[in-house]
Structure formats: C-alpha cells, structure tokens
Amino acid sequence: MKLDTSLASASLLLSAASASVVIPRDPTPEQAAAVALAAVKRGSPQAPNGYTPAEVACPSSRPTLRNALSLSSEETAWLEKRRNNTVSPMRELLGRLNITGFDSNSYIENAANNVSALPNIGIAVSGGGYRALMNGAGAAAAFDSRTPNSTNTGHLGGLLQAATYFAGLSGGGWLVSSLYGNNFTSVQDIINTTPEQSGSLWQFGNSIFEGPDTGGIQVLSTAQYYSTLEDQVSGKRDAGFDTSITDYWGRALAFQLLNASSGGPGYTYSSISDDSYFQNGDSPMPILVADGREPGQLVISSNTTNFEFNPWEMGSYDPTVFGFVPLRYVGSNFSAGLGEDNNDIADWSPNPFYNWSNETNPSAQSKRLTLVDGGEDLQNIPFNPLIQPLRNVDVIFAVDSSADTVTEEALNWPNGTAMVATYERSLNASMGNGTIFPSVPDQNTFVNLGLNSHPTMFGCDASNFSSTTPLVVYIPNSPYIYHSNVSTYTMSYNNTERNAIIENGYDVATMGNGTVDPQWPTCVGCAIMSRSWNRTGTTVPDVCTDCFNRYCWNGTVNSTTPNPYVPTMALDEINVQSAAGHFMPTTYSLVAAVAASLAFVL
Structure with missing residues (x-):
C-alpha cells in the first residue's frame, strides 16, 4: 500500500487607517520573533521516505472508496468538537460588532x-498566484484574533476562530497549505520571523x-537548490511513478511555504489530521479544490468534476x-472501491476512482487521474465544498484576488467572473447535485454597479430559495493603500x-477598519x-435591515459594455519600492502555468 506524497504535492501545489499586520507586539521585536518562530515550526514529518512514495503495511481496517451520500465519519466526529469550539469566539466577535437591538450573549x-x-x-x-496568497493573507490576518489590534473597534478579528471551514484554491491554496503546514500559525507570526530564524x-x-537566499535552516546555493529538487523528484520517478514539471514546481514552492529543511519533502497534507490543534477542533477545516480534466478536454464549468482535498x-x-477515498492512501491502487494489496503499480498516480461510477465518471476506465488547477473552469473561488447541502454552511466570506480585468491601465482586478461561473454551474441539474448558489449578475453589471470594487452580499433573502443556501459576502481585491493588482506571473x-499587499488585503x-464605512463591521x-x-x-434588527439594503445586490442589471475599469485608492497610498519583478520568460510562463495547474495531482 502506498502513502500519499508530500504536503507540497497536495496543495502548494494544488496552483494609516490600518492595523498593519506588521505592527510589532508589546514585547521587543526579538521576543516577538522568538514567539513567532515557535509558532511556525512544523511537527515531525510522516512520509517514511520523503517525497518518494513508499510501501507501508496495510491498516487493519482496509481502506475503501465510499459514496458521497454523507460526510465522512471523521468529519462528522470532528464537527462536534469544532462547532462547540466556535461558540466562545463567536460570542466575543458578535459582542464587538455591536448589532444594535440584538442581545448576542443571550442568543448564543x-x-x-x-x-x-x-x-x-x-x-x-481565491486563486491568483502570489497575489492571491498575499491578498488572502491580509484577509486571514483581519479575521484572526491573534493579529495585534484586530479585536479593536472597526476590526473583524475572531471571525477565523468562529469559522468552521477554510477553503483555498491555487494561490489561495498555497496560503491555506502554508498556514496549516506550519501548525495553523498566524500571518502575523510568519511576518514576525526573520530569514535567519x-x-x-x-x-x-x-x-x-x-532558490532560497542566505540565512536560516535552508541555506543553499542555486546549484545545490536545483540538485535538491532533482534528487527529490527523481526519487519518485525511480520508484516507478510518472513525474513532470509539476513536481518541480510544487517542490520549489514548498521551500517558500513550509518552515522545514529542504522544503519539507516528508510532510503530508493528510498529516494535518494528526496535529493536536486540528484533532481538538481548534481551527477551521482546511479544504483545497482541483478540477478533473482528460487530456485535450476543454475545461468549462458545466462539465468539470470538482475534486476536494x-x-x-x-x-x-x-x-x-460522487465518492471519496482516504487521502493517506491515495497512492494505492483502488478498483471498484477497494484498495488492492498488489503494489506493482505501472503509473505514478493510480486512479483511486478506477471502475467507480462507470456510467458517469469520465475517468472510470483510465488508470490515471489527471487533475488541474481548480480555477481553470473559471470557478476561481473555492465555493464548491462550501455549498454542499451536507455541510449546512450559512455564510461564506469569499476573498476574490482573480485577475479578470484587461484594461491596460489597471490589469488584474476581479470583475465577478468566479461568482458568475459558480452560479451558472449551479443551474446545471446534471452537475449541481442539489447545490444552490445565490443569483448574481453578469460581469458587465459587476463593473457598472461597482460590485467588484467593494464588499457586496448575495442571497440575503432566504425566502427566495427552496432550500438552505449560504449568504455570500463577496470581498473583491481593490486598492486601499497599495496597488495590489500584481501580475500572476510576477515571481x-x-x-x-x-507586507504592503498583505496590509492592503487587511x-x-x-474597509479600512471601518474608516470607509463605520457600519461595515x-x-x-x-x-x-x-x-x-x-x-x-428571530426578528432582524433594524440596523441589519439597513445593512442589507446597502450591501445586498438588489437585482439591478446593467449589461452594457462598461468604461475601462480604473479603480481609485480608497485611503492614503503608501510608497513602496517594489522588487525587480522577475517575470517568467514568455514561453516558460505558459509551461509554468500548466505546471501550477497540474500541481494538485497527488
């Protein structure tokens, strides 16, 4: 039986008015850095042979493929702990958000x-490479009560502690994987550390x-760095598994996203389930998203199978x-749902869904499961796991760092494309599986009404839906103190x-800690x-009725071609000397983009 490969292979994979996240804590910077370093140190690696898949004894309970009629027994048991652990932070958060006419303490x-x-x-x-990682990190810091000043008036600290699920895709998946791959550390603690630590x-x-610069536990010359990458990937290849540029991409990212020697090749995504903070329900459940695609297939939202990890x-x-397999043993052969003892594997990634759902599964007869970046079907925000009826999610805070706009003066801002893609897919009865997504307008309306320039809520009136549908709080990337619309290919x-992009995301x-709108919190x-x-x-308080009138999309549509979208700075701009850029060469950028897409293959 084969164990899953490294954490990187699972996700890193998977492609002024501000309370700045770089404000030091009350201790000295040296003390703060020491605390931060302790927080980001990873537990022990679990993969027995690093990045190379290895044979292990089969567990007493034979791994099997289950249907998706229910949540897993593990998630169901974990939810009892997590939901109870969200009560206290939710009480504290709602008390600070000051909903006039609502006694949150009594209600809870x-x-x-x-x-x-x-x-x-x-x-x-959402996805969007480093832009998505950093902008998403700003939102995560804003939602995290561990961030200094985040529990002050106008801030949203504690929302992360009150959340049940935390989903990431592509660059957003790098963020989620990095936080959980470093013991669910905070963004602040990562920022507080130095390269030497x-x-x-x-x-x-x-x-x-x-490759890494000088300093710290991973000092390598560029030559040594490439040699290390080659040694790690060749180990997988020599074990009889196919490899591609994707493996190198994932291993390279791991050097930047995991605090572990040589990029932590022995750390696995499934090992998160063994970390005490997660087992005890002290963090939300991390979920990553990828798309299934056959070679040569055109990926569109209506025909793409969305996979979650x-x-x-x-x-x-x-x-x-409509099925799931144990992630820990995803490198094993499964046939018609049963794990096989035969370890004579011809392909590096045996399809765990081989001969499963033959009538509907497009890859059922393929020995190889090919997955790509979860945003290739235009669903660049990982909604799919969160709108499953079995999970009963009430509200989704959707951070969109997509690069949709094409105006030369202002490239790489979102225009609602990810929202539209998920909505349109929900209308496809053959793929929806009972999921319902709030109505959203077309992209032109998003721009014409400014819905892509400030937070907007969708699905506010539950009476409009025949079954439970989450309310979506759409938070698009926009310039508050810095032009955070950096290119996906800026490396x-x-x-x-x-730090400027993270702070802008905060x-x-x-909304500038309530300075743009004091009522936003x-x-x-x-x-x-x-x-x-x-x-x-419960009767909705008047102040909330006012909020919904202001922030909920009211159904207005303006599909005329918008003027060029050039957003203005919401607050005072900060001056930052950016790096040289290091854009990928044009030809290689395409190859690397494919690599990022394929980087979700386990």
Whole structure:
C-alpha cells in the first residue's frame, strides 16, 4: 500500500487607517520573533521516505472508496468538537460588532445546547498566484484574533476562530497549505520571523527559479537548490511513478511555504489530521479544490468534476464521481472501491476512482487521474465544498484576488467572473447535485454597479430559495493603500511589497477598519447571523435591515459594455519600492502555468 506524497504535492501545489499586520507586539521585536518562530515550526514529518512514495503495511481496517451520500465519519466526529469550539469566539466577535437591538450573549447562551442553531461560517480564498496568497493573507490576518489590534473597534478579528471551514484554491491554496503546514500559525507570526530564524518561509525576494537566499535552516546555493529538487523528484520517478514539471514546481514552492529543511519533502497534507490543534477542533477545516480534466478536454464549468482535498479524504460530491477515498492512501491502487494489496503499480498516480461510477465518471476506465488547477473552469473561488447541502454552511466570506480585468491601465482586478461561473454551474441539474448558489449578475453589471470594487452580499433573502443556501459576502481585491493588482506571473517580491499587499488585503476585508464605512463591521455581524435568525424565527434588527439594503445586490442589471475599469485608492497610498519583478520568460510562463495547474495531482 502506498502513502500519499508530500504536503507540497497536495496543495502548494494544488496552483494609516490600518492595523498593519506588521505592527510589532508589546514585547521587543526579538521576543516577538522568538514567539513567532515557535509558532511556525512544523511537527515531525510522516512520509517514511520523503517525497518518494513508499510501501507501508496495510491498516487493519482496509481502506475503501465510499459514496458521497454523507460526510465522512471523521468529519462528522470532528464537527462536534469544532462547532462547540466556535461558540466562545463567536460570542466575543458578535459582542464587538455591536448589532444594535440584538442581545448576542443571550442568543448564543440560549442556543449553547444546540450549536446547529448558531451560524456556520465558511471562508473561501481565491486563486491568483502570489497575489492571491498575499491578498488572502491580509484577509486571514483581519479575521484572526491573534493579529495585534484586530479585536479593536472597526476590526473583524475572531471571525477565523468562529469559522468552521477554510477553503483555498491555487494561490489561495498555497496560503491555506502554508498556514496549516506550519501548525495553523498566524500571518502575523510568519511576518514576525526573520530569514535567519525560519529560512525562506514567505521570503519571496528570490523567485522559485533562484532558490532560497542566505540565512536560516535552508541555506543553499542555486546549484545545490536545483540538485535538491532533482534528487527529490527523481526519487519518485525511480520508484516507478510518472513525474513532470509539476513536481518541480510544487517542490520549489514548498521551500517558500513550509518552515522545514529542504522544503519539507516528508510532510503530508493528510498529516494535518494528526496535529493536536486540528484533532481538538481548534481551527477551521482546511479544504483545497482541483478540477478533473482528460487530456485535450476543454475545461468549462458545466462539465468539470470538482475534486476536494481535506485532511482525511479526496474526492468529489459531483454526480460524475460522487465518492471519496482516504487521502493517506491515495497512492494505492483502488478498483471498484477497494484498495488492492498488489503494489506493482505501472503509473505514478493510480486512479483511486478506477471502475467507480462507470456510467458517469469520465475517468472510470483510465488508470490515471489527471487533475488541474481548480480555477481553470473559471470557478476561481473555492465555493464548491462550501455549498454542499451536507455541510449546512450559512455564510461564506469569499476573498476574490482573480485577475479578470484587461484594461491596460489597471490589469488584474476581479470583475465577478468566479461568482458568475459558480452560479451558472449551479443551474446545471446534471452537475449541481442539489447545490444552490445565490443569483448574481453578469460581469458587465459587476463593473457598472461597482460590485467588484467593494464588499457586496448575495442571497440575503432566504425566502427566495427552496432550500438552505449560504449568504455570500463577496470581498473583491481593490486598492486601499497599495496597488495590489500584481501580475500572476510576477515571481519575486521584497518584504516591503509583500507586507504592503498583505496590509492592503487587511484593509479590503475591514474597509479600512471601518474608516470607509463605520457600519461595515456591524454589517458583517448581520451577515453572519442572517441564516441563524431565519432558522430560529428571530426578528432582524433594524440596523441589519439597513445593512442589507446597502450591501445586498438588489437585482439591478446593467449589461452594457462598461468604461475601462480604473479603480481609485480608497485611503492614503503608501510608497513602496517594489522588487525587480522577475517575470517568467514568455514561453516558460505558459509551461509554468500548466505546471501550477497540474500541481494538485497527488
């Protein structure tokens, strides 16, 4: 039986008015850095032979492929712990958000014995390479009560602690994987460390084509760096598994995203399920998303199988596959749902869904499962796992760092394409599997009405839906203090620019800590509570009615061709000396983009 490959292969894979996240804590910088270093140190690696897949004894309970009629037994048991652990941070958060006319303490106290009545929160971070990682990190810092000043008036600290699910895709998946791959550390603690302490963790000054700079536990010359990558990947190849540029891409990213020697080739995504902080329900559940695609197939949202990876399983709720396998043993052969003892594997990635759902599964007769970046079907925000009816998510905070706009003066801002793609897919009865997504307008309307320039809520009126549908709080990347619309193909950032993009992301999520709109934090509280109030028959406070009138899309459509989209700075711009850029050469950029897409293959 084969164990899954490294954590990187699973995800890193998978492609002024601000409370700055670089503000030091009360201790001295040296003390703060020491605390941060302790926080980001990873547990022990679990892969027995590093990046090389290895044979292990089969467990007493034979791994099998299950249908997707229910959540896994592991997730169900974990949810009991996690939902209970969200009660206290939710009480604290709602108390700070100051919803006039609503006694949050009494409400939560009354529901303490029935946590299903309380809000079930999901966070989704889009793809978009390093731009998505850094902008998403800003939002994560804003939602994290561990970030200094994040629990002050106007801030949203504690939302992360109150959330049940945290999904990432492509660059957003790098963020999720990096946080969880370093013991669910905070963005602040990563920023507080120095290269001498944590090696190349989030040190983007040297691109992945150059390798880590001097300092820390991972000091390598460029030649040694490439030699290390080759040794790691060749071990997999020599074990009889196919390899590609994807393996090199994932291993290179791991040097920047994991605080471990040589990029942590022995760390696995499934090992998160063994980390005490996760086992105890002290963090949201991380989920990554990829798309299934046959070679030569045109990927469009209506015909693409969406796969998810969580700490226990990989699989899909889509009708095409509708099954899950244990992630820890995903390197094993499965046939018609049973793990085989035969380890004579011809392909490096035996399809765990071989002969499964033969009538609907497009890869059922293929010995190889080919997966690509979860954003290739234009669903660049990982909604799919969070809109599954089995998970009963009430509200999704969707951070969109997509590069949709093509105006020469202002490239790489979102225009709602990811929202439209998921909505259109939900209308496809053959793929929807009971999922419902709120109505959204076309991309031209997003731009014409400014829905892509500030937070907007969709699906506010639950009475418009025949079954439970999450309210979506759409948070598009926009310039508050810095032009964070950097190219997906910019591969190098100095720490000053990195921090500026993260800080801008913090301001995007908080609307400048309430300076752009002092009511925004209260409106976030209203969005959190909306579905819960609906379940319990609670009257919506007047202040929330006002919020929904202001922030919910009201159905207006303006599909005329918009003027060139050139957003203006919401707050005072900060001056930052950016890095040289290190753009990938044009030809190689295409190859690397494919590599990033394929990097989700386990």
